[in-house]
Amino acid sequence: MKQLLSHIELVEALKTNPDAWLLLFKRGSEQSDCAFGNYAKAAEKVEGASFLWADVNEVKDIHPVYQITTVPSLMEFKGGIMVNVVKGCHQHEQFKSLFENKVFTASQASEEKPAKNVTVFTTPTCSWCTTLKRHLDANHIRYREVDVSKDQKAAEAMVRRSGQQGVPQTDINGQMIVGFDRERINRLLDIR
Structure with missing residues (x-):
């Protein structure tokens, strides 16, 4: 290093x-x-x-x-x-x-899409969170997962940004998506 x-x-x-x-x-x-x-x-x-x-x-x-x-x-x-x-x-x-x-x-490298900054806010018991993560994994989208049940500061920041407490929530290059809105997620991540 x-x-x-x-x-x-x-x-x-x-x-x-x-x-x-x-x-x-x-x-x-x-x-x-x-x-x-x-x-x-x-x-x-x-x-x-x-x-x-x-x-x-x-x-x-x-x-x-x-x-x-x-x-x-x-x-x-x-x-x-x-x-x-x-x-x-x-x-x-x-x-x-x-x-x-x-x-x-x-x-x-020639086939890859430009990288997006993706953060998924989840909890361990959220079935839609699992569905969202599987969708991202299936489309080879790198993301960071934040378990808001274990990180109070992240949970508060998520609520400040979206005004919502429920999960999943996804931050894609600064745009918050509440729930699993497949069409919007696909559009923002150029998934076809």
């Missing part, structure tokens, strides 16, 4: 290895420290990829270039271009799966 101290260092790193992962985080923040620890643990277990990190306490010129407004954010670069952003703290196994999936799907 390599620490970056400026956008210029990122540009140089991408010249050497245009397929890379960059974690932007804020040291001292619980979510960011969680993400950094799990990112580092996962990076140790995956070979053949370039793993970078930058602390926004020290580096102020990377996140504005890529319009990253929240940290922690894991940025995926292919061919030197940012193609995906995964926000929040995830278990090291989830990070590892992302890294390995990137290696596995690299040959399919």
Whole structure:
């Protein structure tokens, strides 16, 4: 793993290895420290990829270039271009799966749709949540799942954004969808 101290260092790193992962985080923040620890643990277990990190306490010129407004954010670069952003703290196994999936799907790059930032708010007992997740999985849509029964802050943020308490709710690039509205989800995610 390599620490970056400026956008210029990122540009140089991408010249050497245009397929890379960059974690932007804020040291001292619980979510960011969680993400950094799990990112580092996962990076140790995956070979053949370039793993970078930058602390926004020290580096102020990377996140504005890529319009990253929240940290922690894991940025995926292919061919030197940012193609995906995964926000929040995830278990090291989830990070590892992302890294390995990137290696596995690299040959399919020409067929893939541009990545969307998708978050699914769920509870363990919600049958429509399961239906929604199966639909996303069947269409190879990457998403982050937030169990609002275990994360009170996420539940409050979800209600503030949509005005609704029920699940499932889906955030697709900032647009909230309440319930399993297949047509709207398909339209926003370009699923045919």
